[in-house]
Amino acid sequence: MRNIVITGASRGIGKATVLALAQPGVAFFLTGRDTKALEQVASEAHAKGARVEILAGDLRETSYLQRLVQRIEAWASSLDAVILNAGVARVQPILETSLEDYDLQMDVNVRAAFYLARHLALKIRSYGLLLFVGSIAGHRVFPHWGVYCATKHALRALATTFRIELKPRKVRVTLISPGAVDTDLWQGIPDPRRETMLMAEDIARWIRYALEEPNRVDVEEVVLTPTER
Numbered sequence: 001m002r003n004i005v006i007t008g009a010s011r012g013i014g015k016a017t018v019l020a021l022a023q024p025g026v027a028f029f030l031t032g033r034d035t036k037a038l039e040q041v042a043s044e045a046h047a048k049g050a051r052v053e054i055l056a057g058d059l060r061e062t063s064y065l066q067r068l069v070q071r072i073e074a075w076a077s078s079l080d081a082v083i084l085n086a087g088v089a090r091v092q093p094i095l096e097t098s099l100e101d102y103d104l105q106m107d108v109n110v111r112a113a114f115y116l117a118r119h120l121a122l123k124i125r126s127y128g129l130l131l132f133v134g135s136i137a138g139h140r141v142f143p144h145w146g147v148y149c150a151t152k153h154a155l156r157a158l159a160t161t162f163r164i165e166l167k168p169r170k171v172r173v174t175l176i177s178p179g180a181v182d183t184d185l186w187q188g189i190p191d192p193r194r195e196t197m198l199m200a201e202d203i204a205r206w207i208r209y210a211l212e213e214p215n216r217v218d219v220e221e222v223v224l225t226p227t228e229r
């Protein structure tokens with residue numbers, strides 16, 4: 001059985017990744033806040049032969065993070081992959097950005113990813129995978145995306161640190177950094193060119209690729225940008 005943890009699995013890139021990886025012999029532990037949406041993803045994965053466990057909750061809450069780690073530890077004796085995908089974006093000029101929106105993005109995109117990676121890395125088997133979904137915003141800075149960019153720059157630094165420090169344990173660490181992807185993350189953000197964006201399935205395909213490479217290959221980073229943007 002291949003045991004895979006995916007955060008932010010209720011929609012977008014997380015959901016597409018579940019469906020790209022679902023097959024007999026795979027067991028998922030999935031998170032998100034929307035229980036109904038998670039149950040729908042679970043039933044689609046189940047129909048493809050995978051086993052699925054879910055624990056819904058808010059990644060901003062320390063008590064949920066602790067419960068999640070405990071539940072995952074009880075769920076599997078070792079993990080094949082931990083995919084830290086959940087994320088949120090708030091887009092506004094930096095001078096209009098509230099402390100609440102700063103905290104929200106930092107807590108979900110960085111703090112929760114740090115906490116889960118720090119605890120679950122110990123459970124990842126040799127040659128297993130710790131994968132972070134970063135962003136092109138971890139490489140470049142875009143006006144009005146300042147705090148989001150700061151979170152993805154921080155995540156990139158953390159991913160690099162985990163990669164260096166987990167090398168002796170033979171755990172592979174991948175950072176996937178997409179440009180614009182047509183998902184609910186863009187809800188309420190004016191962008192007239194949704195049709196030029198990547199699709200969630202494009203990212204999922206590369207996550208599957210990182211997972212299925214031979215043990216000797218450590219896919220350090222993948223940057224994917226839309227051809228037409």
Ligand SMILES: NC(=O)c1ccc[n+]([C@@H]2O[C@H](COP(=O)([O-])OP(=O)(O)OC[C@H]3O[C@@H](n4cnc5c(N)ncnc54)[C@H](OP(=O)(O)O)[C@@H]3O)[C@@H](O)[C@H]2O)c1
Nearest residue numbers: 008010012013032033034058059086087135180181183185
């Ligand atoms: N879309 C893009 O253009 C793009 C580009 C580069 C990188 N990314 C990154 O890709 C990742 C996935 O984003 P997406 O585009 O697939 O967005 P999405 O469709 O909005 O999905 C975000 C996921 O994160 C979960 N999530 C958000 N806040 C949460 C919270 N407080 N507690 C628990 N779960 C939470 C959501 O679950 P619930 O809704 O159930 O709470 C959902 O499953 C993010 O890290 C994002 O930064 C996206």
